[in-house]
Amino acid sequence: MLDSVIDLLACPHCEGPLDLDAGTVLCDLGHTFDVARQGYVSLLPGSSTKFTGDTAEMIADRAAFLDAGHYDPLRSAVGAACARTWDTSTDPGAARVLEVGAGTGQYLARVLDDLGDARGIGLDVSKPAVRRIARSHPRVGAVLADAWGRLPVTTGAVSHVLSIFAPRNAAELHRVLGPGGALVVAAPTGDHLRELVSLPGMVRVDEHKPERLSAALSGRFERVDRVPVHFTMALDPGAVTRLVGMGPSAFHLTPQQRAEMVAVLPHDFEVTASVTVSTWLRRDDGDDRGDATVSGG
Numbered sequence: 001m002l003d004s005v006i007d008l009l010a011c012p013h014c015e016g017p018l019d020l021d022a023g024t025v026l027c028d029l030g031h032t033f034d035v036a037r038q039g040y041v042s043l044l045p046g047s048s049t050k051f052t053g054d055t056a057e058m059i060a061d062r063a064a065f066l067d068a069g070h071y072d073p074l075r076s077a078v079g080a081a082c083a084r085t086w087d088t089s090t091d092p093g094a095a096r097v098l099e100v101g102a103g104t105g106q107y108l109a110r111v112l113d114d115l116g117d118a119r120g121i122g123l124d125v126s127k128p129a130v131r132r133i134a135r136s137h138p139r140v141g142a143v144l145a146d147a148w149g150r151l152p153v154t155t156g157a158v159s160h161v162l163s164i165f166a167p168r169n170a171a172e173l174h175r176v177l178g179p180g181g182a183l184v185v186a187a188p189t190g191d192h193l194r195e196l197v198s199l200p201g202m203v204r205v206d207e208h209k210p211e212r213l214s215a216a217l218s219g220r221f222e223r224v225d226r227v228p229v230h231f232t233m234a235l236d237p238g239a240v241t242r243l244v245g246m247g248p249s250a251f252h253l254t255p256q257q258r259a260e261m262v263a264v265l266p267h268d269f270e271v272t273a274s275v276t277v278s279t280w281l282r283r284d285d286g287d288d289r290g291d292a293t294v295s296g297g
Contacts, residue, residue: 002041004119005141008096008157012045012145017154039134040142043152053126054103055250062246063104063132070233070243070273077229077277078107078186079114082160084225085182085279086115094118096158098176100147101166103129105136107186108162112137115160121153151176160184168213174220174282183221183280187213191230191274196243199261203248213278221280229275234268243271 006020011027018025025033025041035041054062065071086095095118099108102122112118120140122133127144134142145152147167153176161173164186173183197204214223235243240262244250253261 001039001138002035002141004139005096005121008098008119008121008154009043009141009143010152010154012043012150012152015150036131038131040130040144042144044145045149053124054129054246055126056128058246058250059104059126059128059132061242061250063106065239065242065246066104066106068239070235070239073231074186074229074273074275074277075107075110077227077275078162078164078184079110081184081225081227081277081279082111082162082182083114085184085281086159087180090180091159091178095160097121097160097162098123098151098153098158099162099164099166100151100168100173101125101163102133102142103164103166105129105133105140105142107164108133108140109137111160111162112139121158123147123151123153147172162186168216170216170220177282179282179284181282183217183282185213185217185278185280186229186275187278189228189274189276191272193243193271193273195269195271196240197249201249201253201257201261202244203252217280220283222283223278223280225279227277229273229277231273233271233273235271236267236269237262237265240265240269240271 003020006018009018011018011031013031014029016027018027023035033041095115097111097118097120099122102108102124105122108120108122112120121143122140123143123145124130125146130142130144147169151172155175156178158176159181161177161183244258
């Protein structure tokens with residue numbers, strides 16, 4: 001709910017603090033933002049953005065796939081990484097978690113449960129995504145915003161940032177994290193979904209992604225943990241269809257092409273999940289200036 005995180009948010013126009021009053025978010029300078037009936041608020045600095053994000057169909061497929069438990073080992077690893085970095089002796093009170101490119105909000109919800117009374121902001125540029133994020137957890141506030149611009153979050157406001165197969169704007173993530181804050185990144189390896197991406201029309205993982213991630217984050221963050229998450233899933237045709245439909249290949253394959261591809265696969269099609277969950281601590285001597293970025297997975 002937005003009221004649980006309104007103190008962490010900032011006006012996208014003047015960067016001032018925000019308040020919530022009768023279904024409207026507003027700042028001291030009079031900039032106002034209506035809360036949608038689904039419970040999210042748009043804090044885009046303009047009326048729109050050139051990025052459209054995931055479609056309603058992609059979000060529905062992702063929610064169903066995760067609800068079925070296929071990625072539970074990954075969700076557990078992300079939650080454990082956040083728990084290992086939470087130290088109430090140096091940052092008393094509840095943890096404050098931002099997920100950028102939060103999609104369905106299911107990873108964020110798992111982290112909030114693992115961290116007790118934590119509060120969370122789920123940020124995405126997709127309207128279907130933020131509609132679902134708004135109902136993902138009672139302590140989550142859903143925000144429509146562009147991860148490539150200045151994040152509508154107060155400087156130093158959060159204790160953790162999650163980037164799960166999502167874009168990473170290193171300068172902005174460094175800015176919104178408090179001293180000693182942790183960035184938890186889940187990024188696919190070259191083996192991720194290898195049986196699936198070898199099929200015609202599927203999008204492959206960039207083999208140089210780990211090097212680009214390290215280069216973009218190393219000046220502002222120090223990597224303190226790196227956990228490989230590797231497991232095999234036996235997927236029926238419905239699960240394979242949802243897995244294809246929730247990722248970038250959905251933009252390149254028509255529903256008919258997806259159906260034809262899945263029809264010739266074995267009923268229990270074995271697919272490898274291979275992801276690295278890395279934890280990066282905010283360097284207090286890092287430079288918030290500039291716009292060093294790395295795209296997500």
